[in-house]
Amino acid sequence: MPLAVLPFPRIDPVLVSIGPFAIRWYALAYIAGILLGWAYARALIRSERLWGGPAPLAVVDFDDFIVWVTLGIILGGRTGYVLFYNFEHFVADPLEILKLWKGGMSFHGGFLGCVAAVVLFARTRGLSIPTIGDLTCAVAPIGIFLGRLANFINGELWGRPAADVPWAMVFPGAGPFPRHPSQLYEASLEGLALFVLLALAVQAGALRRPGLVVGLFACFYAVARSFCEFFREPDPQLGFLWGGMTMGMLLSVPLFLAGVGAIALKSWL
Known part of the structure; x- marks a missing residue:
């Protein structure tokens, strides 16, 4: 038995409900993450000290x-979640893909979506792809932080059963066992x-070497995500995969390798 069990704070996932319309904490996390990241990126662009002169955008x-x-x-x-986590379900009922309010987003898919947005926008404007990528990665942890808090409020993506930590919780819908x-x-x-x-790296001059922040982000996120997967219950429709790894771990491998490549490239230049 665990040393103690903390009560799960039953916060209503819906902040405000007006008739059929509902404002959920999960949606607010995305909105707040984008707005706060936007404000932070603007501050970074305005700081000539971080760039060694005027910013390149x-x-x-x-x-x-x-x-x-x-x-x-x-x-x-959404595309990443459909392809990586629940493909058979969405093939059987394609309209479910549009029901974003039911949840189901993949970080790794979102990362690839951001990469596509960076490349397309940079080429359209004639701007540096690595520079825009660096700014995007520098601010991304804000949204990740808020998104994970929203997952907690929703009582989803809970951890594995915990027998030796004093902060274990019994999550609604996750059975009687205290979990991480x-x-x-x-x-x-x-x-x-x-x-x-990343903030420390930026202050140390990382933005002067385009692509370095992207590499640091990819490597650290992949390691952090893989570590957390040891405490997170695998998605029930997937379970454990090759070698006892989870989908989150497997998808983090190419992300880590890409990050190492980006950092190594900056070392050679």
Whole structure:
């Protein structure tokens, strides 16, 4: 038995409900993450010290990019979830793909959607792809942090049974066993810790070497996500995969390798 069991804070996932319309914490997490990230990116662009001179793009450029990256996050995240996590379900009922309010977003799919948005926008504007990628990755942990907190409020993506931690919780719908609050582990590592790491790198001059922040983000996120997967219950429709790994772990492998490649490239240049 665990040392103690903390009560799960039963926060209503719906903040405000007006007739058939509902404002959910999950949706607010996405909106707040985008807005706060936007404000932070604007501050970074305005700081000539971080770039060693004027930034290679204007604030108005990133203002326009927000629409592109928002679409990339939503379309990529949903597509990734459909393809990687529940393909058979959505093939049987394709209309379910449109029901975003039921949840179901993949970080790795969202990352690929962001990559597509960065490449397309940069080519359209004649801007540096690595530079826009660096700004996007520098601010992304804000949204990840808020998104994981929303997962916790929703009582979803809970952890594996915990027998030796004093902060185990019994999640609604997860059975009688106390579990790791893995959503909070992910919020702490993939969100807060990653944000601090990248902020320190930016202050140390990482933006002067385009692509370095992208590499650091990819490597640290992949490691943090893989670590947290040891405490997170695998998706029931998938379970454990090759070698006892989870889908989150498997998808983090190419992300980590891409990050190593990006960092190594900056070392050679």
